[in-house]
Structure formats: structure tokens, C-alpha cells
Amino acid sequence: MPPYSLEREMINWKRLWLLIVGLSLVVTYACSPGGDKTFSLPLIRVADFLSRENIHSTPMRGREKQRIDFRVPRKTEVRELVEEKENPWGLIRKWKLGGTEREIIAAPPPTKFDYRGPIHSGAEINFGIGVVSPAEGISSLSSESPQVTFRVILKFKEKEKTLFYKRLTLPSPSQGVSFSFHKVNLSTTAPEARLVFQTEGPSEASSFWINPILISPSRPPLRPIILISIDxxxxDHLGCYGYERATSPHMDAVAKEGVLFSQVYAPSPWTLPSHISLLTSLYVYNHQVETENDRLSPAIPTLADILRRNGYYCAAFTGGGFLSTVYGYSRGFDLYRDDLGGVFKQEGAHQVAQASLEWLRQNKDRPFFLFIHTYQPHTPYACPLPYKTRFLSPQAKWGSLDLIGYLGGKQGIFKPLPTEEKENIIALYDAEILYTDEVLIGELMTTLKELNLYHRSLIIITSDHGEEFYEHGSWGHGQDLYDESLRIPLIIKFPEVASGRVKGKRIEELVRLIDVLPTVVDFLGLKGEDEILTQVDGRSLLPMIQGKENSLRESLAEVAADVLSSHLPQRTALIFQGNKLIVNQPFKPEAFKFFAYPPPQLPQVELYDLIQDPQETENLGAKKPKLVRQSIRHLEDLFRLAKKRDKRKARLTQKLKEQLRALGYIK
Incomplete structure (x- = not known):
């Protein structure tokens, strides 16, 4: 018998999946007009098939530029979709209530549209309905108790059946909004059917459908995908990466059942650009979300966009802040929450875990992509007992600490501290990791096993950047490009059918955070996405796992000048063949007035041998001028090829500004 290989196992699994999907396509083509292959997807969003041809009536026809108010004062924000896709008369929108954003189809009465395609026995329709109180109040309407009627009608073979009927009374201004969620099971099989969605009532009513989707049984079911980012x-503070403290027993256990990448680099030392890179597989210079005022361009596809159009329901549970919807993260997601924990909640990881687990229990039978993010290890260090005292010495000065606050804001990041205070800070940071490992990773893995999802799921654990503890003269993150800021974990646990002998495998070669997206696409065998993979900066990790990659990878990292009014200069790093080149722009004169303690005097160029000098203590720039020149020319070539994009600006909400101000990021 030939030796086992992950490649052959995955190829066999892909062949089986493609065979079954292919057979379903044959049946679908025979039954549906035009043989549209999209109808074979296990999950179909009605909004994705909305066109002028299947919208039969709407008061918004010809009023695309007129504002239709779906807002509730102090509670919601509504943005029209800016994605480059068909959006007839502006009906498809994003609707945000509190910290939860969903996609809606605006349906002020009388609105009527339909979805046309085959209906399979065992399918179900999931949707919500809602109505917002008029800006002028109910008195502006003709009826004393005006109502909106919502109907879903199934039409096939000249037959008609009402599947859903409900009336919502328009809420008063004090109530703001009324909405509910519903599920209708379909026992009918119809090769050619129409699902009609209609609203009736006063035309002044701001009524809407919340993301109606048709879910059909899929054989085999799509693999669940779970991406976890621990900010x-x-x-090097995880047990599976050799740390001496037991900070991560649950992550260590996942690593034993998956693949651990020991040399992983982030593209930026702070949250916003690094997470955009994670979800787009683009370096910062290509996606161009460089500062707190930048927003992801709608022309750039994300991992959620890709999985969405391949039949996945996409949900995200995040700590907000620099993962707020204002930065464009919610594109492609059916559900996006940015109100879970933030950086100031002592139990932020617990909050995001509980929200994610509740959602998992309700959606375990859907084909889903779940993105989870927590700020828990981020300062302030104040996780609950008994975790926060786990690694403290008896002489510890602090049981919790807002490090940036203690330093006096960003002005104090270069302040030297006594050794005992540094050890105290690191112990508190390690406690945050342990708490996150227990309440998020541990609880999540336990629940996945209880729901019979663990063995079927592709699970990825990573981060966006590290943290500095004065190794190179500064605290926190966002200013330097040394390994303490850029080296992050990456653990991938494959579904059991494809894991085989890769369990516990350790990859020593350099990889990048931007490699996550193409790895997911490659593993799932999404052949229709080949063109997108030619436009990203990352590469699939599967050839490396299979031992078939011959070329070495390089990584690029950068931070823009004066991000968050920090008075910090621009810096760029190139990591290649065991070396790191860092190009530093000088501090401006006003920076020396801004910082309470003088910043270190850095040379314009730094070059380190990461193999012989992993702590980056000896600058070899003067000793290896030829290598420096070659590396700088390579950087210039990369930036010269950067894609030209129209920069999009983010509109920071007052709440987000308050969060950033409290963190010391802005004044």
C-alpha cells in the first residue's frame, strides 16, 4: 500500500464532493431554466438574485437618491451597500441595531419581489421582518394603529400557497423598531417555483425583510470554517511555541491535532491594517487601509465574500473598535457584531465566546463560516480572578493594570520601568492569555464536540500582532517592526477526513498572515475562485504542508506615519531568507516635544540575521551594504507595483472615538 499523504486524502475528498455536486448539477440543469449552477448551492440569499426583472412593485422605484429612513434614534445606523453588485433601486442595505449589523431588503409598502428556482424537499426559508417608526411619529399616518402585512407565497404548477402571513404594528417613536425572525419548512419539491415576498400597508412605513435565505440539504454538507483571531x-507566549508558563493548554491541544506554523509574520504591528490583510490576503500597501481614517475599498473581495457566494452563511462576533463595521469588515457577512467586550471589559473573551456559542447552537445545521475576534490580551490587563493572579509573584505591585494609562498615554511608551514592574506586567499579560484560552478556546472546542462539529470543521487560530515589553525600548505595539510585534501564532486543525498524519505537524518555514485566505480557498477546492487567487499577495499553505513547496516565502510589514496622531514615523520591514531589513523614516522635531521620554535614535536602515540573532540586537546594515541595497531595490519594486485604488475614508462614530480616546490612541 502506498504511504499516506494529506494531498491524496484531500484530493479524494474533493473528488467525492465534486462528484456529488456534479450529479446534483445534472439534476438541477434538467429542472431549472437555463441550468443556472447557482441553484445547486445549499444556501441561497434572495438578495443575491434580486434584479429589476423580479421586483414587481416598490415605492422606491425612481427614488434611489431619496432617503428612506430606517434609523432608530440612538440605536441604529443604516448604510446603503457600496459593494459593486446589482442593487436595484437601492433596496439591498445594511441595517445596524446596537452592535449587530445585518443585510436587509427595504420593502416600504407596497413592495413585491420574488425568487425563482427549484425547491427541494427538506428545504427551509429563514428570514426576519421589521418596521421602524416614522420620523414624524404615527400621527403622520392615516390609520390610528397602522400595520404592515408581510406575506411569503409559494407558486408552482399554477398553484399558489401562502407560507407565511404576519402583521406588524408600526412602533411608536419611543419604541423605535419592531422586528422578529421566522423559519418556514418546505415539504414540497418543485423543479420550477417562485417564492413571492410582499408587504402591504401605509406607504410611509419603513418596513423591511431581514436577509431571507433558502437552505437546502447538501450532500455532503459543506465543511464548517471557524477563524479565531486573538488580538x-x-x-512566544504560548506553550505550544515553547513558552515556559502554562498559558495555553487548550490551544496546545488543538495544535496537537492540527498543524502549527512556527514562523508566522503579521503585515502590520496594529489591529486595523493587519485584520484587513487577514480577510483580503493583501499587504497593507495593496489594500491601503493604513490609518484610523481609512476604510476597505468595495472593489476588494474578502474571505466572507468568497465563502458567501459558495453557499456559506457568514457570521462574525468581534470586539469592535478597529474591527467596527465602519471600516468595511461586514462586507460579505450575513451577521456582524462589533459590540462584544471591546478592550475594556474584564470578561471580553467570555462575552464573545458566549455570543458565538449561542449562535453555533442555533445554526449548527447550516453551512457556515464563523469569524471570532477578542481583544482580551490587549491592555488593560484586568481579567477576572483566579486567572489574573495565576502568574503573579508575592511581591507583585499590581493585580491589574492599564499599561498605557500608567505610562501617561502614547506619550509615555518609551518610559523605562524597573525589572520588577516589567515582570509584573508580563505576568498580567500571560494571565489574559490563560483566561482567553480557558473561556474562549476551551469552551468553543467543547461545544463543537458536543454539537458533532469539531471533527468536521476547519479551525484556524491566529492573531493580528504581538506586544512589546521594552525589548527594544518601547511598550505596547504599533510603533516597531521587531519580532515581538510581528511574530504571531497560526494553528490550523483540518477536518478529520483530511487530517491524517499531519496531526501535530510543525512547519518551520516562514509563512504570513496573508496566506490564510488562499489556504481556505485551496482546501475547499473552490475552483471558481482561481482568478481571485491570482490577485492576492498570499499563497496557499497546502503545498508546504504536503512538503511540495520549493520556493521560500518572504514577508513584508509596515506602519504608516503618525497613525492615531502618534508622532511616530513610517517604518517598513522585509523578512526574507532568515534576514530582516527595516527602513526607518526619522522622527519629526515635534515628536521630541510630544513624547515624555525621548524615543530611541534609530538608524535609517537596520539589518538582522534572524537565525544567528533572533533577539535582533546586532544591526548588520553597515557590514552588508550589498544585501541592504538589493533589499531596498526589491522593496521599491514591490511598492511600484502597488494597485492604484480610490482611498475610502471611514466615518468614525462618536462611540468609536470615545473608545479610542479612552485607550489613549486619540486626544
Missing amino acids: TLRA
């Missing part, structure tokens, strides 16, 4: 997590 500010250094790889």
Missing part, C-alpha cells in the same frame, strides 16, 4: 497575542 495582541505573541506566539
